[in-house]
Structure formats: C-alpha cells, structure tokens
Amino acid sequence: MRRLVRLAAIVFAVFGVAAAQAQDTPRRGGTIRMTAPYAASFGSLDPHATPRAQDDIVGKALQRSLYSWDTANNKPVLELAKSVSASPDGLTYTYKLRDDAYFHNGRKMTADDVIWSYNRIMDGSKGFPGARYVRIIKGAVEVEKGQAKEISGLKKIDDFTLEMTLTERVEPGYYFFAGTTAILPREEVERGNYGAYPVGLGPFKFKEHIPGSRVAAERWDKFYKPGKPYADKLEVLIMAEAAARDVAFRNKEIDTSILGPAQYVAYRADPELSKGILEVAEMFTRAMQFNPTYKPFADKRVRQAINYAIDTNLIIKRLVKDKAYRAVSWLPPSSAAFDKTMQPYPFDPAKAKKLLADAGYPNGFEFELSTSQNESWGLPIVEAIIPYLDKVGIKLKPKLVEVTVLTEIAMKGEHQAFIGSNLTGPDSLATLRCFYSKTPRTACNYTSFNNPEFDKLLDAAGEAADMAKRNDLLRQANNLLYEEAPVWFFNYNKAVLAYQPWIHGLQANPTEITHQYPENIWVDATSPAK
Amino acid sequence: MLPILARRVANIVPTLAAVVALIFLLFSVLPGSFVSAMNEDGRTAIDPAVMERMRKEMGLDDPVATRFAKYVTHVAVGDLGTSFRTREPVTKLISARVWPSLKLVFAAMCFAIAVGVPLGFLAALKPGSAIDTASMVGAISGLSLSQFWLGLMLMYLFALQLKWLPSFGYGDGGIRHLILPAVALGVGPMALLARTTRAAVLDVLNADFVRTARSKGMTETRVVEWHVLRNALVLVITTIGLQFGSLMGAAVVVEKLFSWPGVGSLLVDSVFQRDIPTVQGCILLIVTFFLVINTLIDLAYVAIDPRIRYG
Numbered sequence: 001m002r003r004l005v006r007l008a009a010i011v012f013a014v015f016g017v018a019a020a021q022a023q024d025t026p027r028r029g030g031t032i033r034m035t036a037p038y039a040a041s042f043g044s045l046d047p048h049a050t051p052r053a054q055d056d057i058v059g060k061a062l063q064r065s066l067y068s069w070d071t072a073n074n075k076p077v078l079e080l081a082k083s084v085s086a087s088p089d090g091l092t093y094t095y096k097l098r099d100d101a102y103f104h105n106g107r108k109m110t111a112d113d114v115i116w117s118y119n120r121i122m123d124g125s126k127g128f129p130g131a132r133y134v135r136i137i138k139g140a141v142e143v144e145k146g147q148a149k150e151i152s153g154l155k156k157i158d159d160f161t162l163e164m165t166l167t168e169r170v171e172p173g174y175y176f177f178a179g180t181t182a183i184l185p186r187e188e189v190e191r192g193n194y195g196a197y198p199v200g201l202g203p204f205k206f207k208e209h210i211p212g213s214r215v216a217a218e219r220w221d222k223f224y225k226p227g228k229p230y231a232d233k234l235e236v237l238i239m240a241e242a243a244a245r246d247v248a249f250r251n252k253e254i255d256t257s258i259l260g261p262a263q264y265v266a267y268r269a270d271p272e273l274s275k276g277i278l279e280v281a282e283m284f285t286r287a288m289q290f291n292p293t294y295k296p297f298a299d300k301r302v303r304q305a306i307n308y309a310i311d312t313n314l315i316i317k318r319l320v321k322d323k324a325y326r327a328v329s330w331l332p333p334s335s336a337a338f339d340k341t342m343q344p345y346p347f348d349p350a351k352a353k354k355l356l357a358d359a360g361y362p363n364g365f366e367f368e369l370s371t372s373q374n375e376s377w378g379l380p381i382v383e384a385i386i387p388y389l390d391k392v393g394i395k396l397k398p399k400l401v402e403v404t405v406l407t408e409i410a411m412k413g414e415h416q417a418f419i420g421s422n423l424t425g426p427d428s429l430a431t432l433r434c435f436y437s438k439t440p441r442t443a444c445n446y447t448s449f450n451n452p453e454f455d456k457l458l459d460a461a462g463e464a465a466d467m468a469k470r471n472d473l474l475r476q477a478n479n480l481l482y483e484e485a486p487v488w489f490f491n492y493n494k495a496v497l498a499y500q501p502w503i504h505g506l507q508a509n510p511t512e513i514t515h516q517y518p519e520n521i522w523v524d525a526t527s528p529a530k
Numbered sequence: 531m532l533p534i535l536a537r538r539v540a541n542i543v544p545t546l547a548a549v550v551a552l553i554f555l556l557f558s559v560l561p562g563s564f565v566s567a568m569n570e571d572g573r574t575a576i577d578p579a580v581m582e583r584m585r586k587e588m589g590l591d592d593p594v595a596t597r598f599a600k601y602v603t604h605v606a607v608g609d610l611g612t613s614f615r616t617r618e619p620v621t622k623l624i625s626a627r628v629w630p631s632l633k634l635v636f637a638a639m640c641f642a643i644a645v646g647v648p649l650g651f652l653a654a655l656k657p658g659s660a661i662d663t664a665s666m667v668g669a670i671s672g673l674s675l676s677q678f679w680l681g682l683m684l685m686y687l688f689a690l691q692l693k694w695l696p697s698f699g700y701g702d703g704g705i706r707h708l709i710l711p712a713v714a715l716g717v718g719p720m721a722l723l724a725r726t727t728r729a730a731v732l733d734v735l736n737a738d739f740v741r742t743a744r745s746k747g748m749t750e751t752r753v754v755e756w757h758v759l760r761n762a763l764v765l766v767i768t769t770i771g772l773q774f775g776s777l778m779g780a781a782v783v784v785e786k787l788f789s790w791p792g793v794g795s796l797l798v799d800s801v802f803q804r805d806i807p808t809v810q811g812c813i814l815l816i817v818t819f820f821l822v823i824n825t826l827i828d829l830a831y832v833a834i835d836p837r838i839r840y841g
Contacts, residue, residue, distance in 0.1 A: 039799050039802070040785070040786045040789075040795035040796075040798050040799050041795055041796060041799040043615055043616070043799075043803065044615065044616045044617075046616075049616070049617065051568045124577075124579070124580045124583055125583055125584065125587050126584070126617075127565065127568060127580050127581065127584045129568065131577070131580070135577075141577075144577060144579075144580060145579060146583075193618070195616050195617070195618060196618070210700050210791045211623075211626050211627060211791050211796065212627065212630075212785065212789065212790065212791035212792065212795040212796060213630075213699055213700040213789050213790065213791040214699060214700070214789070237698075237699060237789065238789050239698060239789050240786055240789075241786060241787050243682050243787075244681075244682065244685065244697070244698055244787050244788070244789070247682065247685045247686055247689060247690050247697050247698075248685075248689075248697045248698050250690055251689050251690045251693075251697050253689075253696060253697055253698070253699075401561070402562065402802075403802070404562035404563075404566055404567040404802065404803070404804055405561045405562040405566075407562070407566040407567065408561065408562045408563060408566035411566055440577075440578050442577070442578050442581055443577065443578075
C-alpha cells in the first residue's frame with residue numbers, strides 16, 4: 001500500500017512539474033487578440049503622424065524605434081543598436097546599429113534609415129509628435145523651422161554606425177523609445193499611402209486593416225530576435241465602448257481588455273476574473289492646473305490652500321474606486337527622480353482657511369474650472385471638489401467642455417483653472433520642463449510657471465554629467481514644485497489590464513499599459529482563437 | 531417617370547449646396563482645432579512656430595469667406611479635401627467605410643420591413659386583439675429603447691448567454707457579424723413601421739370605398755389585396771423612405787458599440803480630432819444618401835399609384 005502511495009506521489013509530481021513547465025514554456029503559434037480601447041478608429045498607422053496612444057498598440061507590433069522600454073527593469077534599452085558609446089562631454093553618441101534588422105519588404109535597415117526617419121519627424125509643416133524628442137539632436141530645430149534641410153547632429157559613419165550629437169546631456173534612451181520616433185523605410189513612405197500599408201521592422205508584418213474594426217498582422221520570420229515572435233498572428237480589435245468590451249472579454253472573444261473604475265471593482269470582486277488583472281502606475285499625472293493670471297492663483301498660499309482643502313484620498317477611494325495612486329508631486333513614482341519620502345498635502349481645511357486669510361481672501365473667492373466629462377479626472381471629480389472648497393469659502397463654477405476644447409483653452413491660457421491628465425514620464429528632466437519659464441504654453445507650460453530657482457535647478461540638471469547628481473537636482477526641482485503648488489496634485493493613473501488565462505508574457509509597462517511588445521507574448525493551447 | 535426623375539435631381543442640387551454651406555459654417559465656429567486635438571494627454575509638445583505654420587498650411591487662419599470659396603470649388607469637382615489626421619484624400623477614407631455602412635443600413639431596414647410591416651398589418655386586421663396589443667406594446671418599447679442599451683442586451687443574450695453569434699466586429703464581412711448590429715439598428719424603424727402600417731391599414735379599412743366594396747360582396751381577402759394594400763402602402767413607403775434615409779446617420783452609436791467599420795465611427799473620431807474635412811465629407815455623404823433615398827421613394831409613389839404627379 002505504502003509503495004502504491006509513493007508511486008502515486010511520484011506520478012503526480014512528474015505530471016505536476018510537466019504541467020507547470022507547459023505553462024512556463026512559450027508555445028509557438030496561435031493568435032494574440034488585443035484590444036484598442038480609446039477610440040472608434042486608429043488615427044493613422046504611420047507612427048510618425050499620430051499622437052494617439054491607441055495607435056502605438058499596433059505600432060509596437062509593426063514598427064521599432066532605436067530604443068525600447070524594458071518593463072522588467074523600468075528603463076529604456078537599446079533596440080535597433082547593438083551597442084552605444086558616449087563622448088566624454090556626454091553629448092555625442094556613437095551607435096553600432098543592428099545588421100540583422102530587416103524591414104518587412106526584405107531590405108536591411110541601415111544608418112540612412114535612422115537619419116531619414118528623424119529628418120522626416122522634424123518636418124515643421126507636419127507637426128509630428130515625435131519632434132518633441134528629436135529636437136534634442138543638434139540641428140533638429142533648424143530643420144523644423146525650415147532653416148536647414150538635414151539634421152546636422154546626425155552623421156553616418158558607415159552603414160551600421162551612426163553618430164548622434166545632442167544639444168544637452170540627456171539619456172537618449174528616454175527620447176528615442178517612443179513609437180512616434182520609429183525607424184521607417186524611406187522608399188515605402190515615399191511610395192505614398194504608408195498610413196494604410198505600413199512597412200516596419202517589428203515582429204509582425206501588416207496584413208489587413210478594416211478601419212474602425214481591426215488590424216491584423218502575421219509573424220515576420222526575419223525578425224531579429226531569435227525564436228520570436230511566438231504567435232503566428234496578431235489582431236488588434238478596436239473596441240471603444242467599455243461595456244461592449246466587457247461582454248466580449250467575458251465571452252472569450254478578446255484576450256486583453258482595459259478596465260475603467262466601475263469594471264475594476266466588478267473584476268476584482270469576481271473570483272475568476274480577478275485572477276487575470278495586471279496593474280501598473282502609469283506615467284500620467286492628473287491635476288487641476290491654476291492660471292496665475294487670475295489674481296488669487298498668483299499667490300502660492302491660495303494654491304496651497306486648495307491642496308489642503310480637498311480630501312483627495314477620499315475622492316480617489318470613493319469616486320475613482322481606488323483605480324489611481326495619490327499624487328504626491330508632479331513626477332510619478334516610476335520616475336528616477338521621484339522622492340519616495342514625499343508625503344501628500346494632508347486634508348486640513350483649518351489650515352486652508354488660514355492660508356486663504358493670510359493671502360487676503362478671508363471670505364474666499366470664486367473661480368471657474370474648465371473640465372471635460374472624463375470619469376476619472378473630469379466633471380464627476382469636479383462635483384466632488386465643490387463642497388470641499390465651499391467649506392473654506394471658495395466657490396467653484398465648473399465649465400464643461402469637450403477634451404479638444406479643454407486642450408485649446410489650456411494652450412491659449414483662456415482659463416482660470418482646468419483639470420486634466422498629463423503625460424509625465426519617463427524622463428524626469430523632460431517632464432519637469434513643463435514648468436520651465438521658457439517653455440511656452442503650447443509646449444505644456446499651462447500654468448505659465450516662472451520661478452528662477454526652479455529654472456536654475458533644471459539648468460543645472462541639464463548640465464550634470466553624473467546621473468545620480470542629475471536626479472538629485474531634479475528631485476529638488478520636483479519638491480520645489482510641490483511647495484509652490486502650481487496645481488492641485490490629484491492622482492497618478494493606475495492602469496488596469498484584464499487578461500485571459502491562456503495569454504502569457506504581458507508586460508506591466510508604466511509608459512502605457514496597452515503598449516505591449518508582442519514578441520514576448522504567447523498564447524497556450526487553451527486559447528479559443530486558432 | 532423620366533421628367534419626374536430629372537426634376538427631383540434638379541431639386542437635389544440646391545439642397546446639397548445649402549447643406550454644404552451650412553456644414554461649413556457650423557464647423558467654422560466650432561471651438562477647438564485639429565492642432566489642439568493633437569495634444570491630448572500632453573503627448574505633443576508643439577513649438578508655437580510649427581503650430582502657426584501648420585495652421586497656415588491647413589488654411590485655418592484664412593478668412594471664413596476664403597476658406598468657403600476654396601471648399602465649394604473643390605466639392606464641386608468631387609474633391610472633399612485632405613484629412614488633417616491621416617493626410618489622405620477624404621474621398622478615399624470615406625470610400626473605405628461606405629460599403630460596411632450600406633450593408634448595415636440595408637440589413638437593418640430589411641429587418642425593420644420584414645418584421646414591422648406584417649406586425650402592423652396583423653394588428654390592424656384584428657384591432658383590439660391580443661396580437662394587436664402585443665405588437666403595439668412591442669412597437670412602443672422598440673421606439674423607446676436606446677440603441678446602445680438594446681445593442682448591449684443583444685450582445686449579452688445572443689453572444690454571452692446563448693453563444694449563437696459573435697458579440698462585435700466585422701469578421702470576414704459575413705452575415706454572422708451583421709445580425710446583431712442590424713437588429714439593434716433596425717428595432718427603432720421596425721417599431722415605427724409597425725405603428726404606421728397599423729394606422730394606415732386601419733384608415734383604409736374604415737374608408738367609404740372599402741365599405742362599398744364589401745357591400746358589393748367582395749371577400750375580405752380581396753378587399754385587402756385590391757384596396758387596402760395599395761392605399762396603405764403609400765404611407766408605409768413614406769415611412770420606409772424617411773427611416774432608410776436617416777439610418778445612415780443614426781448608425782453612429784451602433785457602429786461604435788459593435789466596432790463596425792462604417793462612416794459613423796469615422797465621423798465620431800473625426801469630430802473628436804477636429805478633422806474638419808473628414809467630418810464635412812461624412813455629413814455630406816449622409817445627407818446625399820438621405821436625398822437619394824427620398825427621390826427613389828418619390829419615384830416609387832408614382833409606380834404604385836399613377837394618380838400621384840409632381841409639379
């Protein structure tokens with residue numbers, strides 16, 4: 001009997017290990033079905049032309065940039081280059097490019113492609129979003145302004161060696177990992193209609209786009225990472241409606257889905273669905289931004305008073321359903337310069353009242369807050385703020401506008417305050433530049449922040465060769481922002497991706513959770529998609 | 531028939547011209563611009579000089595009159611302009627979406643006619659009966675339900691619970707993916723058709739000439755075949771025409787909910803991104819569709835009842 005039990009134990013152990021290994025070993029084949037959840041259509045499949053987050057879901061499958069984001073270590077890593085070396089002054093970088101990266105038309109990528117792509121991004125008549133990153137290369141701004149034809153800071157040494165000179169000391173990885181700086185084949189773009197038939201360097205090759213419905217791609221066998229991608233096919237299904245996505249996910253028609261606050265609560269409460277939830281603190285900061293041209297907001301004490309007057313934790317818990325992290329400053333926690341010792345403004349109405357009285361507003365004042373309808377940082381949040389501010393004497397009048405109008409208002413400064421969500425990562429220096437006095441409103445200084453001490457810290461950080469020193473300076477600048485309170489620090493987005501049990505290798509990408517590098521994803525045999 | 535057709539086509543042209551002017555002027559005063567829409571979530575930090583240059587090249591800084599003149603000149607030769615968003619011709623963007631939209635609208639209308647007209651007929655032939663009450667309750671409910679809610683319920687029932695149909699998407703363009711969005715879109719017109727048919731049939735059944743026919747000994751079946759059908763059909767066809775014409779515009783919600791690749795979802799996205807040339811093109815297409823369907827309905831009147839003449 002004892003022998004029989006031992007035998008059974010061995011059999012269970014062997015099969016158990018085998019089963020566990022089957023789950024851990026990537027399976028080749030199958031179809032990955034991801035969702036594009038933010039709009040009813042893709043803006044463009046030309047990665048240079050689109051500023052929309054949704055479009056890079058496909059972009060990551062079809063295209064590649066000089067760097068990519070290493071989610072495991074939370075930093076940019078070389079993607080299209082095998083190595084890089086920096087000059088002693090930290091301004092010139094020499095890249096040894098991959099000699100095994102092939103575009104989907106079969107042509108090998110060379111340094112010319114990188115140079116051509118960055119020059120295209122700087123075409124000032126197009127307003128390509130990637131220009132904000134490429135501007136860091138010497139001579140790029142001249143191309144953007146039409147004063148030069150080629151970026152002088154890019155030099156081809158040979159087909160697979162590229163020299164790049166920057167205007168200041170930055171970690172170039174932060175600037176050249178975004179999909180908007182992807183390397184494209186010139187001949188395909190110049191053929192025209194590139195947005196409809198994209199050709200890239202990514203692990204999947206474009207197959208079909210049914211506008212407003214889906215994009216299909218298939219494995220690119222000459223992809224430079226051996227053995228990857230695992231899946232044969234990839235489908236990105238456009239599903240802008242959360243309720244429809246929920247039905248499709250529960251019906252096993254899609255492998256991933258983005259959850260809003262209401263779904264987040266429901267999925268967490270469900271014993272099965274809760275097993276497939278991936279959460280990450282994304283690099284977006286939600287905040288009410290004050291316009292100092294409206295007199296009360298010129299006074300730091302008024303801005304601080306608003307931060308003290310609102311029970312931000314309660315709003316996040318009750319209204320945002322805990323699908324956010326409390327903001328303790330402008331930089332998100334995933335930033336290298338984030339100060340982990342920082343504490344948020346406590347809820348202290350008495351202190352708020354005192355600050356208002358000290359600032360000359362003992363009876364408070366009235367202001368108009370421009371807001372959109374967004375459930376996580378729009379009108380519902382504003383409605384929750386109103387009674388808190390009312391208790392300290394501040395009357396808040398919401399002005400509801402559509403998101404595009406909100407951006408226009410912020411860019412033109414036609415507001416007293418507005419509430420919105422801002423991309424705040426991953427490069428702390430670039431993020432904090434939104435408060436640099438010389439940064440115009442159109443380029444994100446919506447609060448017209450002007451503080452010489454802050455500027456000095458940022459200038460010094462830009463000059464610092466040592467990254468630790470730079471981060472320390474940026475940490476000081478961020479802490480100064482906290483003290484100056486040009487905004488009401490609300491929250492950092494908690495992005496939540498629901499996934500099916502048969503999909504593996506998903507990455508908790510803090511730059512945008514929907515931006516998955518699909519060559520790392522695989523589906524096991526239990527997937528209903530063939 | 532041909533002179534009528536010519537007259538109707540001649541009427542379409544000034545109507546379209548007025549619509550073009552109205553659309554253009556409406557979007558000229560709409561706040562927000564394509565350039566600001568590019569900066570959602572602060573992803574695009576645009577240099578002020580670049581912004582100015584883009585506005586100039588897109589003609590956004592020109593006076594409204596200049597832009598209008600340019601737009602009309604282009605539309606007159608079938609050029610709907612270039613999309614700000616994709617930088618492709620608007621005609622090309624729209625043409626990729628027309629067929630799925632037409633397919634959805636036709637399927638929805640087929641469902642509405644196939645269910646609504648017989649339902650209305652049955653209800654009218656047996657007024658006050660259980661079938662009359664049931665069909666009218668159904669019709670009123672169908673008119674009151676929002677397409678969004680109805681679509682979700684259909685997804686829930688037929689996809690999630692019964693597993694009969696896919697819940698969303700275009701698939702390979704086959705009928706399986708078409709059924710649920712078509713029903714969601716078609717329930718409203720179906721309900722209206724049921725009510726209209728019932729009212730029209732009841733009206734004819736109570737008319738003097740029907741009473742005369744009956745008194746002459748004509749059987750009920752013959753009465754329905756000879757008098758009721760033809761006379762009631764004019765009102766029914768009017769309703770079909772109006773519903774058919776407006777469905778293209780009404781499909782926006784259903785297309786978005788079911789990820790259907792039609793003109794509606796293109797229109798929604800283009801509005802949000804202030805891609806004005808595409809928005810104008812989509813609306814123009816929807817209005818043209820409406821006018822064409824109405825012209826066809828007018829011609830159908832003449833075919834059904836030769837007494838109808840258009841001056």
